[in-house]
Amino acid sequence: ELFSREVSVKSVQEDFRSFFTPLPSFPPIPKNNSLTPEKVKLGKMLYYDPRLSRSQLISCNTCHNLSIGGDDNQKTSIGHGWQAGPRNAPTTINSGFLKVQFWDGRALTLEEQAAGPLQAHVEMNATPKLIVERLKRIPEYVELFKKAFPGEKDPVTFENVTKAIAAFERTLNTPNSPFNRYLLGDDNALTSEQKEGMKLFVKYGCIACHNGPVLSDGQFHEFKWNKDLGRYNVTKNPKDKYKFRTPQLLNVAITAPYFHDGSVNSLEAAIKIMAKKELGKELSNIEAKKIKAFLESMTGEVPLEARVLPELPEKN
Amino acid sequence: ELFSREVSVKSVQEDFRSFFTPLPSFPPIPKNNSLTPEKVKLGKMLYYDPRLSRSQLISCNTCHNLSIGGDDNQKTSIGHGWQAGPRNAPTTINSGFLKVQFWDGRALTLEEQAAGPLQAHVEMNATPKLIVERLKRIPEYVELFKKAFPGEKDPVTFENVTKAIAAFERTLNTPNSPFNRYLLGDDNALTSEQKEGMKLFVKYGCIACHNGPVLSDGQFHEFKWNKDLGRYNVTKNPKDKYKFRTPQLLNVAITAPYFHDGSVNSLEAAIKIMAKKELGKELSNIEAKKIKAFLESMTGEVPLEARVLPELPEKN
Numbered sequence: 331e332l333f334s335r336e337v338s339v340k341s342v343q344e345d346f347r348s349f350f351t352p353l354p355s356f357p358p359i360p361k362n363n364s365l366t367p368e369k370v371k372l373g374k375m376l377y378y379d380p381r382l383s384r385s386q387l388i389s390c391n392t393c394h395n396l397s398i399g400g401d402d403n404q405k406t407s408i409g410h411g412w413q414a415g416p417r418n419a420p421t422t423i424n425s426g427f428l429k430v431q432f433w434d435g436r437a438l439t440l441e442e443q444a445a446g447p448l449q450a451h452v453e454m455n456a457t458p459k460l461i462v463e464r465l466k467r468i469p470e471y472v473e474l475f476k477k478a479f480p481g482e483k484d485p486v487t488f489e490n491v492t493k494a495i496a497a498f499e500r501t502l503n504t505p506n507s508p509f510n511r512y513l514l515g516d517d518n519a520l521t522s523e524q525k526e527g528m529k530l531f532v533k534y535g536c537i538a539c540h541n542g543p544v545l546s547d548g549q550f551h552e553f554k555w556n557k558d559l560g561r562y563n564v565t566k567n568p569k570d571k572y573k574f575r576t577p578q579l580l581n582v583a584i585t586a587p588y589f590h591d592g593s594v595n596s597l598e599a600a601i602k603i604m605a606k607k608e609l610g611k612e613l614s615n616i617e618a619k620k621i622k623a624f625l626e627s628m629t630g631e632v633p634l635e636a637r638v639l640p641e642l643p644e645k646n
Numbered sequence: 647e648l649f650s651r652e653v654s655v656k657s658v659q660e661d662f663r664s665f666f667t668p669l670p671s672f673p674p675i676p677k678n679n680s681l682t683p684e685k686v687k688l689g690k691m692l693y694y695d696p697r698l699s700r701s702q703l704i705s706c707n708t709c710h711n712l713s714i715g716g717d718d719n720q721k722t723s724i725g726h727g728w729q730a731g732p733r734n735a736p737t738t739i740n741s742g743f744l745k746v747q748f749w750d751g752r753a754l755t756l757e758e759q760a761a762g763p764l765q766a767h768v769e770m771n772a773t774p775k776l777i778v779e780r781l782k783r784i785p786e787y788v789e790l791f792k793k794a795f796p797g798e799k800d801p802v803t804f805e806n807v808t809k810a811i812a813a814f815e816r817t818l819n820t821p822n823s824p825f826n827r828y829l830l831g832d833d834n835a836l837t838s839e840q841k842e843g844m845k846l847f848v849k850y851g852c853i854a855c856h857n858g859p860v861l862s863d864g865q866f867h868e869f870k871w872n873k874d875l876g877r878y879n880v881t882k883n884p885k886d887k888y889k890f891r892t893p894q895l896l897n898v899a900i901t902a903p904y905f906h907d908g909s910v911n912s913l914e915a916a917i918k919i920m921a922k923k924e925l926g927k928e929l930s931n932i933e934a935k936k937i938k939a940f941l942e943s944m945t946g947e948v949p950l951e952a953r954v955l956p957e958l959p960e961k962n
């Protein structure tokens with residue numbers, strides 16, 4: 331009896347495991363921005379450097395804090411001048427795997443993305459000119475740009491700032507999560523509750539949108555929630571009203587609050603809302619709890635190297 | 647000839663070296679707050695945790711950023727609600743060696759000090775009650791407090807928060823600076839310009855106030871500079887008007903801007919102002935440059951361990 335039960339559980343697990351894609355160690359690397367150690371080192375310094383903001387107080391890490399899941403504990407982000415922006419900050423962790431960036435997909439690549447917050451008035455409120463001027467006054471940075479972009483005559487450019495940051499972000503991956511270890515074959519990496527949650531996640535159809543290595547299809551789906559028109563703001567196509575790009579679910583247990591406006595604090599509540607609004611299903615508390623347990627298995631550790639604060643050079 | 651010159655330089659160096667005190671690896675540890683690894687680990691997490699602030703956005707590391715010299719790049723600090731405080735943030739690095747804390751010496755110990763910013767409205771704007779409530783909701787923290795304060799029935803207290811943070815701060819020391827290596831016997835750790843600066847620093851009397859392991863006598867001296875009455879605000883003794891505690895000079899080259907109001911950007915300018923106001927001497931540009939070079943030798947590296955961002959636990 332014990333034997334047969336074990337077998338049936340095993341085959342169930344394997345069935346469901348096949349719906350998922352393990353997370354590779356690195357996302358696709360674009361042809362025009364190879365991932366060299368020199369560039370990653372520079373990008374890390376820039377990611378942590380508050381001098382990229384007008385106030386010299388806000389860095390990428392302020393809102394995408396790598397000690398708390400790559401986000402900022404806020405409903406919607408607080409940036410320059412303590413202004414609250416309109417949206418919740420998603421994590422930078424594993425962001426290199428996303429097919430499009432931002433809740434409304436208005437950037438295609440991490441390079442393009444990084445140009446946004448640096449200039450946004452409610453975020454870092456800088457300009458390409460200001461940033462390049464500041465960096466050029468710091469001899470150690472000029473050297474590091476030369477090394478990261480060899481052969482370029484004047485490598486300290488805004489474009490290269492975004493390239494280096496994007497390269498660093500492509501190292502912020504968490505293939506060490508229990509979920510990923512499970513997909514790679516470690517049957518004991520998930521608890522039985524988590525395995526049941528996985529089953530529900532597939533059976534109820536969450537996987538229709540939350541699929542691929544970071545559990546996002548990169549597509550836009552209607553989520554009518556508040557006045558934010560989402561994708562429509564980008565395309566002006568009426569069909570895109572209230573549509574948002576499916577967010578990744580890796581590390582979702584440590585990136586509360588939820589949804590594009592950070593309006594929901596509890597992961598269980600977010601799961602129930604999804605089931606209702608996207609699938610027309612009322613989940614029981616027990617079902618939501620199981621799915622939550624499953625999503626918790628998707629929490630991994632950011633590589634240690636990325637969490638060592640760089641000693642940033644002083645300007646002369 | 648070469649030989650005799652070498653000898654005379656050597657004896658000069660040795661004379662001046664004897665005016666200084668090498669930096670030990672750790673400052674004095676108070677009897678009631680022993681420096682255990684468990685406490686340092688907890689203190690580090692608290693130092694980096696923005697949830698100790700009301701907004702959940704500001705941590706000690708926001709204003710005492712260990713990748714930029716333990717300060718915040720601001721003239722005077724910007725805290726909760728983007729309010730500017732009245733004073734420039736000194737570094738937390740080597741702060742355990744200071745005899746009194748704050749520009750006006752209003753706290754005697756690091757433990758006492760830490761209670762300030764956590765509650766200050768213009769800084770973190772929290773309350774002991776709020777902080778303890780938040781921490782108690784995070785099971786991993788409760789465990790870590792138990793380990794850091796063994797034998798205590800209810801270890802998650804505001805007092806223990808300040809104790810753990812102080813313990814962590816006592817590990818933020820930079821005995822690896824060229825200056826300290828020079829004091830320990832490495833004759834080549836300083837350039838000859840730096841050695842000349844050292845000589846001027848002693849000869850002109852900077853050392854009268856800037857002495858001891860962190861180059862601060864811990865005493866209060868008149869520096870009439872603006873409306874800030876300094877020590878007088880603490881003692882109400884008219885003799886203390888405009889008096890400030892001598893700041894440390896370790897890492898001073900990376901903690902611009904200078905003075906209690908952060909009003910001076912250049913280290914050379916700060917040196918000249920000091921010579922004028924505290925010693926009645928006009929320094930030449932060359933002399934100021936040499937002293938600056940000497941002070942630059944006091945920059946060291948914060949221990950790597952302290953710069954590894956902790957992975958902070960999520961509340962349940």
Ligand code: HEC
Binds near residue numbers: 417421433443452
């Ligand atoms: C003041 C807060 C703030 C700062 C500073 C900030 N971000 Fe963001 N970030 C956000 C918010 C809010 C969003 C979502 C905006 C949206 O989708 O409309 C976002 C989105 C992103 C995304 C897209 C992730 C996804 O899932 O679509 C990436 C990647 C990112 N930021 C990286 C960075 C980098 C790199 C920097 C520094 C150059 C930075 N951010 C600075 C708040 C911030």
Ligand code: HEC
Binds near residue numbers: 536540552577591
């Ligand atoms: C039709 C597509 C679709 C389906 C089906 C779907 N989701 Fe989503 N999911 C989305 C989109 C789009 C969002 C972003 C909503 C927004 O704008 O905040 C989202 C957001 C979420 C969030 C919040 C993520 C965050 O970081 O804020 C969670 C959790 C989530 N989904 C889980 C699930 C679960 C569990 C199911 C199944 C019960 C499910 N989703 C079904 C598309 C879908």
Ligand code: HEC
Binds near residue numbers: 724725
């Ligand atoms: C919003 C900015 C801000 C935050 C947050 C902040 N500090 Fe400070 N800190 C300052 C300023 C400004 C001073 C100087 C105030 C004065 O002397 O009146 C200071 C002084 C200090 C000193 C005294 C150093 C010396 O040379 O006298 C220490 C130590 C210190 N802070 C540690 C901390 C710790 C620990 C935390 C977190 C619990 C913290 N600070 C949070 C801005 C900040």
Ligand code: HEC
Binds near residue numbers: 851867893920
């Ligand atoms: C009589 C005591 C005294 C003497 C002598 C003195 N200092 Fe100071 N020093 C101070 C005090 C007090 C301050 C803090 C002033 C303030 O309130 O900002 C200070 C501040 C400084 C600062 C700015 C530190 C910072 O982090 O903002 C530097 C640099 C400095 N002194 C260097 C020197 C040099 C070099 C000399 C000699 C030419 C010198 N000092 C002589 C007491 C003294």
Ligand SMILES: [Ca+2]
Binds near residue numbers: 401418419585587
């Ligand atoms: Ca979130």
Ligand SMILES: [Ca+2]
Binds near residue numbers: 904908
């Ligand atoms: Ca300063």
